[in-house]
Amino acid sequence: MKRSIALQLAYIKIGFKSAIQYRVNFIGGVIGLLLHSLLAAVGGIVLIDRFGGVVGWELGQIMFMFGLTRIQSGFIYSVFRGVVRWEGQVREGWVDRYLVRPRGILAQASGADFDIAGLGPIIAGVGLIIYGVVLSPPDLTWWLVPWLLIVMVSGTMIQLAIVMVIGSSAFYNVRMGSATNAAERSQWQMNLFPASAYSTVVQTLVTIGLPWAFMAFYPAHLVYGVASDELFGEPVLYLAPVAGLAAFLIGAWSWRRGIRSYQGMGGV
Amino acid sequence: MTTEESSKTWVRANDLTREYRVQTDGLSTGRFGLGLFRREMRTVTAIDNISFSIDRGEAVGLVGLNGAGKSTLLKLITGVLVPTSGEVAVGGLNPSQNRSQVVSDIGVVFGHRSQLWWDAPLVDSMNVLKLIYSVDEDEYRQRLEQLSEILELGELIRRAPRQLSLGQRVRGEIMASLLHSPKLLILDEPTVGLDIIAKARIRNLIRTLVEEEDVTVILASHEVTDIERVCDRTILIDHGQILYDGTIEQLIATAGVERSLVLDVASEAGGTEGDVSVEQVTVPLTGEDAASRLIEAASAGTVSDARVTGGDLEVILARVFDRAEE
Structure with missing residues (x-):
């Protein structure tokens, strides 16, 4: 475990060093993704402010939830960037290189393509959480910070699992890059508003199919002392870590199956 | 494999076969565009029932035309691919079942693909590889110094690969593949695109590794001089089958060419x-x-x-x- 953490830190360090070789690109990447997140939030703010809230949720609470999902996306974009662009890594023959090294493929894939631009959504997320807390202060309890950390990890695992399932199709020489982009954009869109604002079908989809509602919406009920979810009841409010773990296990299963089916890239 | 064999034989393949499933219908979308949803596949045999063994400290050249099966064979040896049938063993272990253990003792140089971080100093790539291969800190420093000297890299290890010439970069690749003192070194076209001095330097280094460190070398190359200067033995491979396995001298003799x-x-x-x-x-x-x-x-x-x-x-x-x- 200690060695794995040391390796991931070394990946981040070398990724950072590589990125700062091109300072304009480095700063531009971070600022670009920061603005991208903030502009989406501003669009939401204008709309929500006009109605004073959405399905009982206040503007501050919604921005708090959106901020949480932005931080999770920032981790995916930076630390797990290699998994997001896995299709490209397979086509460029990186998998062969990972397979001839005595480390897990996922750990290598994640670290080897570290992208500092993911700092943008993380900074935006922190800013949106502060904005949300100022507008709608949550109940201050002893478990608030640990719960938010658990939610952060669970939400990251849910997103990671989805890109792993899509990415593992590349092992079968199938190009699914467009699906990764579609999933990322849909996740953005869904998480900008509370899941309860959508139809029953969509709510079911984001709870059971693509469990994006566990990234912030259900956990935020506990943060703001909202009693229960109308559709799925109280248990789902506590299930973010279970959803994160379950999603990750499905992602890992798909990933392992893909590696076993891998035919290699390059010549015969 | 007997105990005596296992101490001497390092790589062994028995009736090894590897097939690929490939798409046959190319870019055609078929009638009514149904080709977009249905793919016709066929089986291609890249490695066809071959057997051979390579001893510890032996340098073997792998020669074949494009598409002969060289790369597939190297991928089977390194555990990147799983055999369709037959078996392959490296140091007595099945590479696809014991990937981590087997590749810990293998160094690989892909002539066309870099394992270095393009924009970071060479030494930073080595630091990451040190952690990947769990090389002890003291041993790492010693090895880095030794390899810098042998490969004449010196201060170049403070530069990023993008700032190096092709020859210097290949030396960097070789340094990366040798950092963990592998028992088996696999080189796929290591001298491609190099000038004559750089080629000679790489060949001498490989020979030194074989003679002084008892490293087993498998060298796949289209550069015949690489094979002549470096290898004790040559395996000619064609359509996934072994055409010839022996020394260059025997090959010349059996080819019926009069010198x-x-x-x-x-x-x-x-x-x-x-x-x-x-x-x-x-x-x-x-x-x-x-x-x-x-x-x-x-x-x-x-x-x-x-x-x-x-x-x-x-x-x-x-x-x-x-x-x-x-």
């Missing part, structure tokens, strides 16, 4: 002093009386030049592969 020595023999023409004529004398180098024929030819005058003809390995290999195609 000759051409001598430029200078002698005084017509017995006139100062009037010298040069005659080219060709002496076949085969047969029991080759030595006496050579002495006789050389005694006819003063030998001003000598060269061997007929043993061009590239020509011999082309002939062998041509014959196989027929």
Whole structure:
């Protein structure tokens, strides 16, 4: 475990060093993704402010939830960037290189393509959480910070699992890059508003199919002392870590199956 | 595998076969665009029931035309691919079932693909590889210093690969593959695109590793001189099958090519002093009386030049592969 953490830190360090070789690109990447997140939030703010809230949720609470999902996306974009662009890594023959090294493929894939631009959504997320807390202060309890950390990890695992399932199709020489982009954009869109604002079908989809509602919406009920979810009841409010773990296990299963089916890239 | 065998044999393949499933319908979308949803597949045999073994400290050249199966064979040895049938063992272990353990003792250089971080100093790539291979800190420092010296990289390890010449970069790649002191070194086209000095340097280094560190080397190359200078043994592979497995000398002998020595023999023409004529004398180098024929030819005058003809390995290999195609 200690060695794995040391390796991931070394990946981040070398990724950072590589990125700062091109300072304009480095700063531009971070600022670009920061603005991208903030502009989406501003669009939401204008709309929500006009109605004073959405399905009982206040503007501050919604921005708090959106901020949480932005931080999770920032981790995916930076630390797990290699998994997001896995299709490209397979086509460029990186998998062969990972397979001839005595480390897990996922750990290598994640670290080897570290992208500092993911700092943008993380900074935006922190800013949106502060904005949300100022507008709608949550109940201050002893478990608030640990719960938010658990939610952060669970939400990251849910997103990671989805890109792993899509990415593992590349092992079968199938190009699914467009699906990764579609999933990322849909996740953005869904998480900008509370899941309860959508139809029953969509709510079911984001709870059971693509469990994006566990990234912030259900956990935020506990943060703001909202009693229960109308559709799925109280248990789902506590299930973010279970959803994160379950999603990750499905992602890992798909990933392992893909590696076993891998035919290699390059010549015969 | 017996205990005696396992201590000597490092790589072993028994009836090894690897097939691929490939798409046959190319870019066609088919009737009514149904081709977009249905793919026709066929099976291609890249490695076809081959067996061989490589001893510890042996340098083996893998030669074949494009698409012969060299890369697939290397991927099977490294555990990147799983055999369709048959078995492969490295150090007595199945590479696909014991990937981590097997690859800990393997160093790989892909001539066309870098394992270095393009924009970070070479030494930073080495630091990451140190953690990947769990190399002890003291051993790492010692090894880095030793390899810097052997590969004449010196201060170049503080530069990023994008700032290095191709030859320097290949030396960096070799350094990366040797950092963890592997027992098996696999090189796929390591000298591609290098100048003659860089090529010679790489070849000498590989020989040194074989002779001084007992490293087993598998070298896949289209560069015949690499094979001649570095390898003890050559495996010719074609359509996934072994065409030849033995030494270069045996290959030349079995190819039926007669090597000759051409001598430029200078002698005084017509017995006139100062009037010298040069005659080219060709002496076949085969047969029991080759030595006496050579002495006789050389005694006819003063030998001003000598060269061997007929043993061009590239020509011999082309002939062998041509014959196989027929």
